[in-house]
Amino acid sequence: GQQLNQSPQSMFIQEGEDVSMNCTSSSIFNTWLWYKQDPGEGPVLLIALYKAGELTSNGRLTAQFGITRKDSFLNISASIPSDVGIYFCAGHPIQGAQKLVFGQGTRLTINP
């Protein structure tokens, strides 16, 4: 089935630093989504991307839909303690668009 490879698996940064993570696939995706999960909770949608090349921001978060439609990245600027959590990329593949598949997640830890 379709697999999303997300990297890095974990990040340890200082408060105030910028963060960058990405997601790649061997197949084409119609939609790219980025979620954040806090401990004991379900994932919450951060940003949704629909078109190749699309760049979308949500506050300090910026995400892009890769031109090849096989990748996406998420940037977080000026990190703060509440950014701690697990970030997941997800998407609807062009083959089997009814599915919503997820990457393995990036665990973000911030040192104050």
Place this chain on the structure above:
Amino acid sequence: DAGITQSPRHKVTETGTPVTLRCHQTENHRYMYWYRQDPGHGLRLIHYSYGVKDTDKGEVSDGYSVSRSKTEDFLLTLESATSSQTSVYFCAISRTEMNTEAFFGQGTRLTVV
């Protein structure tokens, strides 16, 4: 809240027993999904539904079955639970397959002993 409720929230069961997890939504969304979350694997799709009585398999469907007899309820059944099915199970709903608003439930922590 997105109007999605999972029950039970926690369950401990013995190997070989049947278990049913319930996902209930009040949003009238067409699509419903069941995922399991395990360390290092992210969220893996078990089964999904694109309408009443319309379901299909995800990437880790072996040992699981689902049913959707009405729009608001999506049931996940483990016919004979095994220790490898110890996990956190999440239900998600979305209005369409292309819709941004894929909401997740709070999860069900299942332990098979």
